[in-house]
Amino acid sequence: MIDFSLSEQQKSFQKTARDFAQREIAPVALDYDKNPRFPGDIIQKAHAAGLMNLTCPTQYGGHGIGLVDSSIINEEMNAACGAISGMIGINSLACGPIVVGASHEQKLKFLLPLGQAGKTASFGLTEREAGSDAGSLKTRAKKEGDHYVLNGAKCFITNASHAALYTIFATLDPSKGTKGICGFIVPRDTAGLSIGKVEDKMGQRALNVAEILLENAIVPRENLIGNEGEGFKWAMEALDEGRVNIATVGLGIARAAFECALSYAKTRVQFGKAIGTFQALNFMLADMAAAVESARLLTWYAGSLADHHKRFSREAAQAKFYATDAAMKVSTDAVQVHGGYGYTKEFMVEKLMRDAKLTQIYEGTNQVNRVVAGGWLVR
Known part of the structure; x- marks a missing residue:
């Protein structure tokens, strides 16, 4: 049971x-x-x-x-x-x-x-020309004696401006594709590492997102994660867990938007009645509640598989795209329930709608997550 x-x-x-x-x-x-x-x-x-x-x-x-x-x-x-x-x-x-x-x-x-x-770190995979196609990254690692020299640039890196250390992915040989990618632990004080453009975003505005610039950054051999050529594997394994986390972000945003909409619909009176009692809005609220609860169950299911040491790549991708699509839909509907007030910055639903959009994009766009989930189905 x-x-x-x-x-x-x-x-x-x-x-x-x-x-x-x-x-x-x-x-x-x-x-x-x-x-x-x-x-x-x-x-x-x-x-x-x-x-x-x-x-x-x-x-x-x-x-x-x-x-x-x-x-x-x-x-x-x-x-x-x-x-x-x-x-x-x-x-x-x-x-x-x-x-x-x-x-x-x-x-x-x-x-x-x-x-x-209580310090924080950053995950350095994405590049300007290697977003969804992360395996085509251009940041180079050149082995020289007992160290590697890294050159390249990472973009859209969360917490880049404030991290104490970075996990950076670079290739020894682009012709090897993902098999040439290595993962490195790079402390913030590494010579040749600097922070570039800080992004000015639509939503999640307190989430620092910036470029990492690597110019002849010297990384000791002992900072290589695993063996040469294993970096892409480590990145993908981390992203499986990350997708469950982002599904949870979407779930939290969706739940907050639903709770705001429900509270408003119960207290806003038009035509002598709370607007939530009108069938048009009542059906919207029912759909919003179902979306939130479905997102939670998919997220917990993916997490449960991981907790039992079972493969969960497909389920993590499913949870991520479903929960974050739910966040976008529920937050948009929450603005609609609030009417004109929902479009103003005085009400939280306006922020939630902007915040929700990013969840459909980071840690793999929802289109890429569908590719991942669909790929596992036909293996």
């Missing part, structure tokens, strides 16, 4: 995250949207509250919980603000390649200090 009830521990996780999000994030979400800046104080409070590095093993400074439990936590955080929560949770993706591919010594050296200090 399938039981969808939460355990006492999961309820505790949920309450801790909800209380923190409503106390520390929700009250400032609109201000951070209007005046984007690094939420350093909130990140440190989240670290102190045990809300960072959720899935990183405990021996390396994390909490070692599974993807279902982390999704329960992250839904609450993202319902308050997807951008601020994205800055808090970036280590899940950024450190993912280290968790899955690095040696024990590398994990102790790089993950443990990061987790203990």
Whole structure:
């Protein structure tokens, strides 16, 4: 018998995250949207509250919980603000390649200090000409004695301006395609590494996104993740977990938009009745509720497979595209329920609609995630 009830521990996780999000994030979400800046104080409070590095093993400074439990936590955080929560949770993706591919010594050296200090990292895969086609990246790695020299540029990198370290992907030989790609752990103070353009975005405006420039950046041989040519594998494995996390971002945004719409529809009176009682809006609300709950179930299912050490690439891609499409649809409908008020920046639904759009694009566009899911179906 399938039981969808939460355990006492999961309820505790949920309450801790909800209380923190409503106390520390929700009250400032609109201000951070209007005046984007690094939420350093909130990140440190989240670290102190045990809300960072959720899935990183405990021996390396994390909490070692599974993807279902982390999704329960992250839904609450993202319902308050997807951008601020994205800055808090970036280590899940950024450190993912280290968790899955690095040696024990590398994990102790790089993950443990990061987790203990509450610092953040960045995942450096995307380039201007290698977005969806990540395997065609142009950043070069040249082996010279006991080190590699990296040259190239990464773009659209979350938290790039503030990261303490980066997982950077570069190719030794473009003719080898994905088999030539290596993953490297690159500390922020590496000579030749600098930050380029900081993007001015439509939504999730407190989420720092910028370029990483690499000009003869020297990386020691011991900072190579795994072996030469394995980098693309580590990136893809990290993205499987990342897609469950982004599905949770979409879920949190969708839930917040639905809750705003439902509250407004119950209290806004026209023609002598609450507008939510009119069938046209009542049906919209029913569809919104179904979308939120369906997104949650797909997300938890993908996370559950991962927690049981089963392959979950297809299910992660499905959860990602479904939950984030739901976020876009539900937030758009929430604006519609609010009418003219929903189109103003005084109401949260306007921000949620802008924030939702990014979830359909990052960590693989939803079109690419459909390619991934469909590919697994016909293997």
